[in-house]
Amino acid sequence: MCDQYRKSYRLGRRPGEQGPRPLSRNQDRVEKLATGTATTTTTKTKPTTDSSTANATTTNSSTANPSITILTTNPTTANSRKTNSTTVNPATVKAKDSSTTTKTITDPGRAKTRKPNQTTTNLTTANSATANSATTNSTTTNSVIVKTRDSVTTNTTGTSTRPARITNKSTITITKVPKCKTQKLKITKNTLTVGTWNVRTLWAAGKLDLLRHEMNRYRYDIIGISEVRWTGKREIPRGDFIWSGENSNHIRGVGILLSTKAKKSLMSYNPINSRIIMARFNATPFNVTIIHAYAPTSDSSEDDIETFYNCVEEAIEKVPKKDVIIITGDWNAKVGTDNTGWESVMGRYGYGSRNERGERLLEFAAEHNLFICNTRFQQTSNRKWTWESPDGIHKNMIDLVIVQKRWKTSVTNCRTFQGADISSDHSLVLCNIKLKLKNKPRHNQRYDVSQLKDQTTRQSYQARIEDNLKNIHSTCNLNEHAAQIEKAVKEALQATVTLEKTSKKSWIFDQTLDLTDKKRKAKQIKHLSADSIKEYKNLCNKVKNRHDRTKKSGYKINVKKLKKDYKLATAEKRTVW
Template identity: 30%
Template structure:
């Protein structure tokens, strides 16, 4: 937006000043169909591909990502400590085939701001509620709509459920719906004013009409169509047979909140071996921070370093010096004073001689993070080259080869990590090192993040609490 001055036949445009801090996006959301990324093993533990997704989200600085086709049973959570995200999902019961499934991947720094737990309404809808400044809230839905070939009764049920849930949201709350709608809404701006923008894409189909009617009822706007940009920054999925690109993943907001949407665009650079592109939406929403409670952090001494003769001698000499100095200088010989000095002498000598152990909750992916990041960077370079010239017959095989090499290298790194951990655990068991043995067990099975959904549908189900160990 600018101001025009006319001088003769020439128009000169003077740009306004750069936007102030009030216009800077405060919240970055994304929606992504990850059909080929997450698997559901018989053990109920997702594969390490969730770590790759988390690293891609961290690279794009995504705060909350709505994931479609997660394909995991029931409900649960998985924390990725290295990338700083936690995955929550809602899927079908374990007795049914693990199709569909929805979820959120949320930054760990945002989790303390959640006033309520995430609610899994079905295998196609999950929601969360975040507090904003000025006593406002935003309700975010992650959805996965039925495909075009699905029975019409199932489509109607999905939109009826979504309509009921949005109706229950307080009128003052903001609503954001993200996900794979499997619908093409077209670009008929004149017929759907307020719902579609002037920059839509493609033609409308039956699923698109259902989505447009739902948006008209709920006063929602499809933000993908309101920004002028290249078609490659709009389309999210390529049809496997026709090879035509379509726009089927959307970000919907209430019509009155469109002014808070900074930008909605596809990110072609994201690549995690899924056939959908990630849609990123930047919003001018400022999350409300909870006041921090004053608490003393607990630190652990490196007691294992006493096995070294040098460290042990230094500790004994330090402690002996402190005790002798007190015995010569002190005049108070009461038991309380003596005990207080002995305790302080031991603690101070331990801090100086042993030091504190660094808290780490790492798995095989985190411990080899630098090497894995180098591999991902090489694969991303080949992917960018393929995107720059998709018609080149040599670049696509090179990209597939890079993906194959990355996958094989990840398996080798993972197997080596587990082999070393197993040998360490067995050595601790053979030598009677009980502390090292249980530390190794905690490395293999923990840490965990408890997730207790509050939806009535989930109250009688078994909740999974898993980690990123594979």
């Protein structure tokens, strides 16, 4: 794009915005004068209070008052024009042509110019300390004339040296630049948002639905959940939550909450034990492996700590070499703010002091070339700490997001969100990374066979499957014959019916969600007074009781529906599966 149509930058740049250093307001104004073309005529004159300078502007006379005059002449009519200009009054400027755009400003110390491009401009400067006179006779079309109290500088090539800074009263003629279409800064959307959150427990009525409702307020892709306290190792039918817990006891447990985009990109997952779970996602430029861990608390023995780190190390070794490794979790370790000697594994913006578990975590990170993202960016203290004591006095940063050292420059932000509430003493941590998830090809697709109840659809399906079965070769073996039949059925279904939509409606009512929003707002002010703490606890109990009642009513509705379906099935003498 040409420089003459370049749009100047506003004062101050946004974080990450590139380009030349922004111009000041006066620099921007005079640069438009030097690079623009006259299109409209606008004249503004600020009157002067000096009675000695209230004379009319004449030609062929000497300069008697300090002034600066810029005359912009239309190039189409300036070839045969001779200008004899001497300015007497700084409050008056005459334009030599009706198509000239003139703007008169009387303002001390506000005229600051940059190098002008090709233009037709007459610029005259006189010092207020002298009464010397000068007359300028100019007939050139593309010229810039600079006149001071002692000399006149003319450059007929259209480019001139930068004039001296003007500190006295000035009269400036400004030519407006015609607006042109500019390219907008494109902000990339290829950002992967991962996070970690210790929810204390999901073993309560409607707690998972509350978690989904709370996370819908934020933009996220993959969230590691600690202290799930569910038994078993599997995923829910909806496919947006996978977990790994104990076989019988409702203790510990970890899980991963997935967005719709991440659910489609999930390639595989491995529930290792009740403290570690890992999942692999299809992404670009490389696939991403998420390892979520829940470290033993400070009351645990050293053997438990070493066993935990050994399991995390084994999980890292199982990851393919080209994958991007991201480790999230509640580490129950304080790394502090001092990164002396640990510059390669943590930044300068930690929180609090370091303990022995923090030393062990730093050693583990240095051994595997990892970097703690929470310490990379300068944030307020409210965006750093992730755990708060019940009395609100002690705060620590123990929920961390860790990436490989070679990918730390791809991390754009990592902070805590105190507004997220799920009745836990831990806060939500989110981290943005420049990666993009890709949809994994779906192999197990379910077709909506209920559409075959329509007679037209059923006849179309029967005709297509008959045509497909005719093409099957009888000379092939049994396995090939079965594969050809399966292919014929799938092709007929694809041509006649659509895929089945598996959407499960939540049984949480709007009244419960409104009560949850009130509880979240009360959490922000609960430490202001004793009454605030009491109000927050009352809201927590109300939400819990409301969930219990809602769940029971949901069960009753489902039982009534099953009984109704059973009666219809027995009346029609159909088999009930």
